[in-house]
Amino acid sequence: MNEPHNQTMTEFVYVTYISSTPQKVWDALTTPEFTRQYWARNIVSDWKPGSKWDMANIDGSNTISVTGEVLESRPPSRLVVSWVSPENVGNKSEYSRVTFEIEMFGDVVRLNVVHDQLKAGSEMARGISGGWPMVLCGLKSFLETGKAPSIMSIKSCSASAQAKVA
Amino acid sequence: MVADEDKVFKALADASRRQLLDRLRRKNGQTLGELCEGHDMSRQAVTKHLNLLEEANLVATTKRGREKLHFLNPIPINEIYMRWIGKFEQDRVQALHNLKQALQEKDQ
Numbered sequence: 001m002n003e004p005h006n007q008t009m010t011e012f013v014y015v016t017y018i019s020s021t022p023q024k025v026w027d028a029l030t031t032p033e034f035t036r037q038y039w040a041r042n043i044v045s046d047w048k049p050g051s052k053w054d055m056a057n058i059d060g061s062n063t064i065s066v067t068g069e070v071l072e073s074r075p076p077s078r079l080v081v082s083w084v085s086p087e088n089v090g091n092k093s094e095y096s097r098v099t100f101e102i103e104m105f106g107d108v109v110r111l112n113v114v115h116d117q118l119k120a121g122s123e124m125a126r127g128i129s130g131g132w133p134m135v136l137c138g139l140k141s142f143l144e145t146g147k148a149p150s151i152m153s154i155k156s157c158s159a160s161a162q163a164k165v166a
Numbered sequence: 167m168v169a170d171e172d173k174v175f176k177a178l179a180d181a182s183r184r185q186l187l188d189r190l191r192r193k194n195g196q197t198l199g200e201l202c203e204g205h206d207m208s209r210q211a212v213t214k215h216l217n218l219l220e221e222a223n224l225v226a227t228t229k230r231g232r233e234k235l236h237f238l239n240p241i242p243i244n245e246i247y248m249r250w251i252g253k254f255e256q257d258r259v260q261a262l263h264n265l266k267q268a269l270q271e272k273d274q
Contacts, residue, residue, distance in 0.1 A: 011195055013226040013237035114228070133244040141248075 010125055011116035016136045018109045020143040022102045025109050026076035028143055029100060032056075038138035038148030041065070047073045053081055068095070077102050083115070085124065096124065111136070174242045177222035182207060183215045187224060190238035197233050 018025060028034045032042035036058045045053030047070055055066040064086045072080035079100040088094035096119075101112040113132060118125045142148040177183055186201060193200075202212050216236060219225040226239040 011237075013195070013228055013239065014241055015223055015226040015239050016241045017223070112226070133240045136241055137244045137248055140245075 008120040009116075010118050010120035011114065012118075012129055012132065014113040014115075014132050014136055016111050016113075016140055017105065018111060018140045018143050019107075020109050022076040022104065022109055024143060025102050025111055025139075026079070028139055029079070030075075034142070038142035039135050045070055047075070047079070049073050071097070083124075093119075094124075096128075111139075171242075171246070173222040174224065174246065177218050177224055180215070182211070183219055186212070186215055186219065187238055190225065190236060194237050195228075195235045197235060201236065 020028075028038075030043065030045070030047050032044050035041055035043040040058055042056040042058055042062075043053065044056060045051055047053070049070055049072060051070045053068055053070055054064050057063045057065060066083055067086050067089065068082035068084055070079075070081055072078060081098050082095045083098050084091075084095045096115060096117045099112075099114040099116075101110075101114075103110050103112075113136065115128055115132065118128070138148040185205070189201060190196060198209070198213065198216065201216070202209050207215075216225060220227060220236075223242050224239055226237045228235050228237070
């Protein structure tokens with residue numbers, strides 16, 4: 001319990017099966033016009049290895065909430081990015097890593113998401129462990145039905161609506 | 167294995183399997199050996215439970231060298247949650263949950 005949490009690392013592995021094609025799953029993960037519909041964020045990059053990528057709010061402020069570098073990019077089957085809060089860009093120890101693997105499994109797509117190199121107990125670890133299940137459910141729903149039941153988008157929509165009123 | 171809901175509910179309808187998920191929630195990415203420690207289930211029983219959980223997609227595994235690590239995969243539970251609790255009720259359910267927690271803490 002009293003482990004120094006800055007030295008203990010943790011990781012998360014998520015698997016979801018989607019009735020779709022690898023290319024559509026890849027496009028849904030890497031195109032802001034799609035990510036904004038189920039993630040309520042613009043995910044922006046040219047997705048070339050070494051390029052920067054950004055996760056930006058869609059409330060008009062365009063505030064970056066997560067950023068990083070494209071470490072590996074093999075469309076439509078494998079994408080690896082580093083992941084860090086903008087305020088910690090200069091701090092190597094704050095970087096974590098996300099790996100997306102997209103493959104056919106029978107007649108559906110198996111999407112494997114690994115988020116590792118995370119500090120156990122950190123705010124980022126807590127945030128992403130709540131966030132990924134919602135994002136991946138939203139992605140599945142978006143690809144299978146064209147609609148995304150995203151709690152996050154509703155929250156951020158109502159928050160930005162309130163901000164406009166205020 | 168594509169998880170259908172029957173498999174998820176069947177996998178969850180067992181206290182030992184829920185306990186294994188609890189252990190993964192506390193510490194994600196454990197080996198079979200680690201998951202066998204500290205309770206009286208046989209290694210075979212734990213293996214069988216883990217296979218059922220993996221078939222229901224509640225546990226995801228990765229290979230690290232010779233070791234197989236087990237991770238809690240909450241995606242199917244989230245899908246059940248989204249289906250019946252839904253986006254509009256979330257805030258109210260969360261408020262009730264917080265109230266219940268606060269009252270229980272007072273009782274202790």
